[in-house]
Amino acid sequence: MSTCAATSSRLLSAAGLLLAGGCALVMDGTSQEVSFSSVPPGARFSVAGHEAETPATVDVPKVDFTIVFSKPGYHPRAFELKRQTSAWFYASLVMGVISASVDVLSGAWTEFQTDRVHVVLEPLPETKIEEREAELVSSPPGAEVRVGDVVQGRTPLTLRLGWGVLEEEKPLTFHLSGYRDKTTALKRGDPRVAVELEPVPVVVRVHFVSVPPGADVRLDGRGVGRTPLYADATWLPADPPKRVEFSRDGYRTETRTLAGPGQGRVEAELPEVFEEVPFRVSVFPPGSEIELDGAPVRLPPAGLPLRWSVSLRRHSLRVSHPGYRPETRDVPFAERNSPLDLRLRPLLPKSP
Numbered sequence: 001m002s003t004c005a006a007t008s009s010r011l012l013s014a015a016g017l018l019l020a021g022g023c024a025l026v027m028d029g030t031s032q033e034v035s036f037s038s039v040p041p042g043a044r045f046s047v048a049g050h051e052a053e054t055p056a057t058v059d060v061p062k063v064d065f066t067i068v069f070s071k072p073g074y075h076p077r078a079f080e081l082k083r084q085t086s087a088w089f090y091a092s093l094v095m096g097v098i099s100a101s102v103d104v105l106s107g108a109w110t111e112f113q114t115d116r117v118h119v120v121l122e123p124l125p126e127t128k129i130e131e132r133e134a135e136l137v138s139s140p141p142g143a144e145v146r147v148g149d150v151v152q153g154r155t156p157l158t159l160r161l162g163w164g165v166l167e168e169e170k171p172l173t174f175h176l177s178g179y180r181d182k183t184t185a186l187k188r189g190d191p192r193v194a195v196e197l198e199p200v201p202v203v204v205r206v207h208f209v210s211v212p213p214g215a216d217v218r219l220d221g222r223g224v225g226r227t228p229l230y231a232d233a234t235w236l237p238a239d240p241p242k243r244v245e246f247s248r249d250g251y252r253t254e255t256r257t258l259a260g261p262g263q264g265r266v267e268a269e270l271p272e273v274f275e276e277v278p279f280r281v282s283v284f285p286p287g288s289e290i291e292l293d294g295a296p297v298r299l300p301p302a303g304l305p306l307r308w309s310v311s312l313r314r315h316s317l318r319v320s321h322p323g324y325r326p327e328t329r330d331v332p333f334a335e336r337n338s339p340l341d342l343r344l345r346p347l348l349p350k351s352p
Contacts, residue, residue, distance in 0.1 A: 074121035250310030278303035
């Protein structure tokens, strides 16, 4: 079969269907989708045995209906959903009596005057507004308060709010920077609403530095590592300053303060810890001159007071006397507790 023949066959079939069934029946059917809405929403209604609540869309048989919308606290509102002749029925008339008769007998010859039903309900006289006073507080104070979508002020706050007869509660939202929003409800009979706001922690990356490096760092008593390092400090809105300790063997522990989230660096210079140990030295001949690290000193009975630290690990001791060969000795830290017996050798007379 050629393409032209197939196309002609399909057109004839469609034309035959319209002639046998009626244009309106084929194109529109015997029911129609209608949307229903109301102000306020939530109104109940019934159509063709189907109960619904606005907003809703219902497939409605093409019959005239009187639809009643109702909602507690409001006058019922009736709407006449009427039909009119469908534009497709005129096409059926053109096609002949059979096609038009099918549309009439099936009810498809009509369509609704509107497919969007919207009603506005009037409140009953007893649905009047009553004013009640409510106190709204938060911990901490200063939170912005929204009643519904309207900002009313900051806590602590006293409001006079209007209540409808059927209104049982109002949504409240408390907002304060640094805290999570708190949403709750103001009940009709509540004279006071108090909320506890939950703080939102702020995490700050802090750089800890010491001179010399390698110091252990404790943040509020918790070890976080050795300098130089970056570590996180967590802050809540009411947190006091944090204590930072820098410690290293051989150095005095230093304490600093991390004041708040705006501080991103803490540094400290650690002083050395010095230890003084008497060093026992016996020298011959008596009366010899003694130099300690290049400076003349006296030899106390208890010994030379030598200072030691992490950087001072060795001393130089020089003993001299006229007629004797001077001697120089190093005193390392490891021998600080070992006595030293230093005896000078006499100089030999020169040969004539």
